Amino acid sequence: MSEKGDTKSRILDAAEKLFGMNGFDGTSLRDITTAADVNLAAINYHFQSKDSLIDAIVVRHIEPVNKKRFELLEAAGPDPSVEQILGAFMGPVMQVKADALVPLIGRILSNPELFVERVFHKHLAPVSQRFVEALSKAWPDLPPSEVLWRLHFSVGVMTHTMLWGRIFPKITNGVCDISDRDALVERAVRFVAAGFRAPASKGSD
Amino acid sequence: MSEKGDTKSRILDAAEKLFGMNGFDGTSLRDITTAADVNLAAINYHFQSKDSLIDAIVVRHIEPVNKKRFELLEAAGPDPSVEQILGAFMGPVMQVKADALVPLIGRILSNPELFVERVFHKHLAPVSQRFVEALSKAWPDLPPSEVLWRLHFSVGVMTHTMLWGRIFPKITNGVCDISDRDALVERAVRFVAAGFRAPASKGSD
DNA sequence: GTATGATTGAAACGAACGTATGAGCGAAAA
């Protein structure tokens, strides 16, 4: 078992691709089993339900990403720059290998219902906390609440870029192409890092 | 006809609220007609289909927003600052009156399928073009493609903020609250304006 | 009053969905 082309893997591969392309609601289990060339019941055998399948996919990719995030943050030393911190935060997400995963991650991060209950509390709260700490240390003038706001904004930049990466070049005559992932991260980090260095608003609570 | 509480208006009001809360796929016509206290067939009588209803809602709100955007840009004079331009771009969206519309706008802007075919080409391409021009003029060092990238990022900030505005405060103990809309716009504009002022990447095509 | 056209009502349609069932298969264990 567990060879590359077995049923379970084929389901996951097809599901990731289709969920990314058409969204979670826009993809039926029959779409997945047809694309994966497996029987419809295989999904309910290997996973228990559609929701559990989504969870499995999310967890499968979010764990290595977070591991990489912490590694990069550690590797940046005791006093990382804002660019290094944000690069560690955004890089592992935006540099995900398979192209099919790019829009999928956008879907996950732009789906509050799915996200809050099943992803945030479990997998992202500690990440958020750790990076807010690092950013507060690197930029002490900024109130913690403002750091959280700007990290929130940065997630928006990241999410939007990935969700639209497949479509946006088509409506801009190929300008905003995301195929060069390293350049993309550099560009995004440059943007949000400058945003972080903006002076704090007066009334930031 | 056309009094405040008539069938057509009640459908629109209920639909906006429910689409914002639960998404387009997550809201059935029966949900809408129940909330609006109208008959199920009323939707297919006043609008032809669910898709047309969505279109009607989108168009109803996107036109005044774009009108306001151009007005603010004009009012900023012949040489507006980056802050003024971005304020004109983001303000009318984020300052939308009814609270129910906030997540709805997030839904619209984070739904590529709906967006590209039915919204972008019709309603947003001219807006994008006009604001890229203004930003290029205000910040001549930046290549036009980089301006487009950063406007793209700014839309991400805006979209994410609105889509998560209802939920994010709950998972941050009330920190990122969006109820003060003016402060929100000021905060977001401050962030993205600083991002725009970052030096251009080397290999920006 | 009566006819007319716009609107609303209850009910049903076919299709697609997630899920469940139980027989059948093949390889490893006995």
Next chain:
DNA sequence: TTTTCGCTCATACGTTCGTTTCAATCATAC
């Protein structure tokens, strides 16, 4: 060989969906 067990198969269940139908109702014009 026989048994066992993980897995796949065709098929169907019950629900919900968007949409349609057509009779009933209402306000207005004649």
